[in-house]
Amino acid sequence: MDVRELLVADAEVMLDRLATGTISRSPAVTSLDSSIYTDPEQFKRERDRIFRGLPLMLAASCEIPAPGDYKTMDVAGMPLLLARGKDGVVRSFLNACTHRGSKLAKDCGQAARFTCPYHAWTFALDGRLLGVAARREFGEVDADASALVEFPTTERAGLVWAILDPAAPPAFDAFLHGIDQLLAGFDFGSWTFFERHELPGANWKLAFDAHMDFYHLPVLHRATFGGQISNLAEYFYYGPHQRLGLVTTNEHVLEQDDLPSLAHRPKEEWPLDTLLFGEWIIFPNVSINCFYKGGRGVIISQIFPGETVGESVTVQLFLHERPPVGEQSAAAHEMSDFLRHVVGSEDLPMSRDQQQVFATGLLPHVQFGRNEGGLQQFHHWLDRFVQAPSGTPLDEIMAK
Template identity: 50%
Template structure:
């Protein structure tokens, strides 16, 4: 069914492209400026969104084999991801159960984790293996002092976890079937080429940009160009969205030219053409395809709120369908990744900081999302829904979400 969905979306994009039209939301939506600037709301978002919903913490290729681990901090929570002996992934609270000291930092390979404070040791499965000087410490039940485990799921070459050990929300339910579409990237077989971390503005100010093609030929006139497209059709699976340009053209892997999808049979439409555009995973991830060095790649942008309402942090992963085989391909991939740093850090996030600083004046009561900016409308509506939903009702909230894959418009009506 997911491939049929991809075909239906592509038919709609081609048809709108031939007509010179796009899908529009029903009305302009107004969002209170305080939703970006209020410190109390910001803390509620950190607590009720980022500590209750599944978060995409790593692409699978960042932990490619058993023994690989990654330690990270997510909205104040120390997290440890560890690839198990059987290849499964586990997510733990990265705190020794003795005094809470973090066990690991960075990335690496290890079969056990030893606390640098008192020497307690834990297996990669979270089991407490040993207590230093047990004859002096006293009697404790080791089985009750294993690492706290977070709910986690590895699907479509991506790793999710919920930062609440007691959560009853199904990660699969929260993905609303979106993971079946993402699986067509084939990320589980890709490689991690490079990554970096960038500071950014308020997390919603930053994330708005990933949901918006409207700004591309204006803000990015010196990088993408003034003739770049500014229209997008939006497809949604609950809060998760895909943005794609209404056009008959698509990029072809390994080529600098484009193909005219309207001129070839649908059965011959290549998968990368069906996956074009930007794929966002609520509440904090964006995936976009690129072809640096002629090799298919993607930038996965992982965005988290910072410690204050004015800050965020983004890790950019550049993953590739296969390793570059020549120096030209490697340089092309490096050049592509460097170009994207200029676009995001020097244009998107620099503008976002100025925008958010201005909003902090409190003199603009609301911001607008036009009919051509449905992605931002849906995003802010879901932020509000999640904030207003109790823990016990989260499962039902996502279970009731229906995908919206619009049919292609009739060409005869053009």
């Protein structure tokens, strides 16, 4: 894949849409059972097939930039420990001591090794068992078999992906379908981590649907984005992943890009920053939006299922190309507060309203318009992964 060629081709499509004020519409309006948002069995299948079967984008490299940096998280009920080893490699583990299952670490931080808070077994950053407390009295321990449970993990484009099944083949290439090569243009590996928010919501797909939907921008977000913002998305697809370009030549609150400026310049000079326009969607649960307040920054939103089918957690990670200082820092905080407000006070309350309605069982279907092709694609891919017979290799599911 020639990355620049692909980005230029997308930008050409986008310039045409901007000139005509149109979008490419999907072939038909589609409808889905609203039970996809409420059925506990469906939720269980998604947890097993999607969140414990597919590569998930779990962290930005700059959250754990140095050897010894670690981060813990809980993903679909799985306690995780991500750590950068002395060799600079990021690994992900079950956050569990192999003696008797205590969680090894909490929150995030820096460590030379992990010492279990229960009986003080110690583990290296690469998962090896280093020490058994009172080893002589304890007796024989098979060190190899007592290493931390490790998940297939890869770090690409300044982002960390892992598959939460220790036995899964590391089919990252097939699954990522080049999205990592496109995102590499941001060079997130050299960015800095700024802030993190966690926001509760309803079913994870209701929370995530809103990220692939520009149709609602001038309506639900009238008070924050303004009623003049465009509601037109041009969707670009890269396997199960996608990108949304906002079809507008007006200035808008997101200030994502300056695409119109490209029209007057030869293609060879189109700057990479501009070619990376729009909102990036990494299947199954991540969106990335650029902004220019407090310097160039992005919000990475990760939507994780909660404990029940009707709950989710949206994690907002804010990264900046350069550490914001002075006035820039105030502006960066203003932006992250604004986006917490938009999602926490407008999008997620909407998801809870929808959840309550679907729980009545009296609205059996939801509809996706020809202007919401990205949502149609998302649910189509989700279904494909959920329905594939257990054990089907990822590349086979992708190739169908």
